[in-house]
Amino acid sequence: MIGVLLLVSSTACSFAQILELKPGSVHGFEYSTKGGEVAEVFLGIPYAAAPIGELRFEKPVPVVPWKGVRNGTQFGATCHPHARKAALSPDPSEDCLTVNVIRPKRTAPAGGYPILLWVHGGGYEIGSASLYGYKGFADIYIPHDIIVVTLQYRLGVYGFFSSGDSRMPGNLGLFDMAEAVKFVYENAENMGADPSRITAWGLSAGGAAVGQLLLSPVSRDYIARSIEMSGSPWVSWAMGPNVPKNSLELAEVLECTEDLKNCMKRKTVEEIYAATEKVWGPVIDGEFLQDPDEMAATAPPKASIIGISDKEAAFFTIKARAHTILSNLGISPDDFLLWNRDKLVATIKRLIRHEFFESNTDEVIDKVIAYYVDRDEEESYDFYLDRYTEFISDVMFNVPSVDGILSRREKGWDLFAYSFNHYNKAIWPDDLPKRLKGSTHVNEYPYMFDIFAMGEFEIDETEQIVADVVQQSFINFVKTGVPLNQHGPWQDVGTSTDLRYLAISPKPRMEQGFYNEPTALWHELRKYGYDLIKQAATGRVDRIVKNEL
Numbered sequence: 001m002i003g004v005l006l007l008v009s010s011t012a013c014s015f016a017q018i019l020e021l022k023p024g025s026v027h028g029f030e031y032s033t034k035g036g037e038v039a040e041v042f043l044g045i046p047y048a049a050a051p052i053g054e055l056r057f058e059k060p061v062p063v064v065p066w067k068g069v070r071n072g073t074q075f076g077a078t079c080h081p082h083a084r085k086a087a088l089s090p091d092p093s094e095d096c097l098t099v100n101v102i103r104p105k106r107t108a109p110a111g112g113y114p115i116l117l118w119v120h121g122g123g124y125e126i127g128s129a130s131l132y133g134y135k136g137f138a139d140i141y142i143p144h145d146i147i148v149v150t151l152q153y154r155l156g157v158y159g160f161f162s163s164g165d166s167r168m169p170g171n172l173g174l175f176d177m178a179e180a181v182k183f184v185y186e187n188a189e190n191m192g193a194d195p196s197r198i199t200a201w202g203l204s205a206g207g208a209a210v211g212q213l214l215l216s217p218v219s220r221d222y223i224a225r226s227i228e229m230s231g232s233p234w235v236s237w238a239m240g241p242n243v244p245k246n247s248l249e250l251a252e253v254l255e256c257t258e259d260l261k262n263c264m265k266r267k268t269v270e271e272i273y274a275a276t277e278k279v280w281g282p283v284i285d286g287e288f289l290q291d292p293d294e295m296a297a298t299a300p301p302k303a304s305i306i307g308i309s310d311k312e313a314a315f316f317t318i319k320a321r322a323h324t325i326l327s328n329l330g331i332s333p334d335d336f337l338l339w340n341r342d343k344l345v346a347t348i349k350r351l352i353r354h355e356f357f358e359s360n361t362d363e364v365i366d367k368v369i370a371y372y373v374d375r376d377e378e379e380s381y382d383f384y385l386d387r388y389t390e391f392i393s394d395v396m397f398n399v400p401s402v403d404g405i406l407s408r409r410e411k412g413w414d415l416f417a418y419s420f421n422h423y424n425k426a427i428w429p430d431d432l433p434k435r436l437k438g439s440t441h442v443n444e445y446p447y448m449f450d451i452f453a454m455g456e457f458e459i460d461e462t463e464q465i466v467a468d469v470v471q472q473s474f475i476n477f478v479k480t481g482v483p484l485n486q487h488g489p490w491q492d493v494g495t496s497t498d499l500r501y502l503a504i505s506p507k508p509r510m511e512q513g514f515y516n517e518p519t520a521l522w523h524e525l526r527k528y529g530y531d532l533i534k535q536a537a538t539g540r541v542d543r544i545v546k547n548e549l
Helices: 135-144 156-160 172-191 205-215 243-253 260-266 269-275 292-298 333-338 341-351 354-374 381-409 445-449 461-480 516-528
Strands: 015-021 024-032 038-046 069-071 098-104 113-119 147-151 193-203 225-229 303-309 414-420 500-504 509-512
Touching (some): 015 038, 015 172, 038 135, 098 135, 098 172, 113 135, 113 172, 113 205, 135 445, 135 461, 147 172, 156 172, 172 193, 172 205, 193 205, 205 225, 205 292, 225 461, 243 260, 243 269, 303 381, 303 461, 303 500, 341 354, 341 381, 354 381, 354 516, 381 414, 445 461, 461 500
Parallel strands (some): 113 147, 193 225, 225 303, 303 414
Antiparallel strands (some): 015 024, 024 038, 038 098, 098 147, 500 509
8 A cells, every 4th residue: 555645735636634534644635516516535545454465365454554644635556357458547456445535625514424435336357446536426416415435345356266165255355345334434423424324336246236235244234225226136247156166267277276375375466367367256155145135134124226227238238348247248240230030049048058957948948039039029130139138138137136126125125216218329329220229237327427438428408307317316315215306206116016116217207017027037937946147046046155175
């Protein structure tokens, strides 16, 4: 970790008052928001000891208190991703466990401000807090008396290597997040915040991780509510069915089959990068994570917003933008015209593997083809591409989100669902068939914190309505637990089998039937002994760490 630095002058901004935290003092700077409010910004604050040397591949330990005043005017180093090509600026480091605090520059009210805690996504393999900056958060949330905290956690091999047994159980990245949340909770009053009003918020793997933090006994007592976007603890990629296999293959390449942990500690970053680009993520370890239904049965009921975009997987299939666990789903535009019934059927057969359903495989495939191919079939390439996108969206995002709602609703949670149905035409090529266009993964970014991940466009009157719905709803939810906005009601999911949800568009409205049809299909297929959504035998997740080793 960068040592305590002498304070120097800055031409970009003026220095703010010092933030006094339990481990030490941090000096930040002031930022004037677009609306004229002043925010105090403190960057690169360590919440845990650097996970290097003997602490490498170990659970995080509390940061060592420092003397003097730490320079908090720059983001800390990013964490190493799963592959060298995915590294982000500033230069990545294993010493990367930091939080950033953005707070109003005025006297805190009695009881303190609420905290909105952003957990970045990236498939548990890439990403950083610095990628999102601080200006968008400050411009939108500081005028409404909300403190924003962003955090980083170990990624890829460093955060999610798991031997599948007690030698290296895994989930270090989740333990990092839990340590960061605990740090924020314990230092909330020093920040001028209310520790009982921390809302964890994330999208993609960040959304799944936020749900896991709210469910796990390791972290759930530090969080009041959650905003889980485009990611669910109930999806297979948040439970790592192949992570132990990938980990042991990496250990073999690195010649670490004996004395596994100590050997892995000795390997250099370059040796690890050169050895693998496997898929990494959380595992069911029996400590941080159990089957999500089991965790939901024991977790205290809280309030959550859970939602998805109406064409999530188009980001991975049509745009082919992923550099993470879903990067193999992309289709080159040069191949669009090659898509037909045979290609879609072959893709489904490749994904519904015999090892999952054994003697029932052919019957399962027939039912999946009947739904995703035969239903209202049109013989055009864009029809088959669209159904491929729908299939991936349902398995990777839509049905897991519904499963998370249903499991928690039974336990009395206050749940609010949404489908983000709006997109600006600028994010898609003009010559792309209309049915392939829609609101994709991360399409919400411009409306949440002014980041245009899918392409720049002007926030005109129509776009501002959508931004208002998102921002006002989130702001009120952080403050009260109810997502109110001026453009109409947002009711909870209700008690009916037809879940209520907010369809977000320039004309937002409540609707019922939140992905009923695909959820019914995939729930019916459980009778064949396997749950493809969790990638586990029906009724159980059997990847809990073995304790005999």
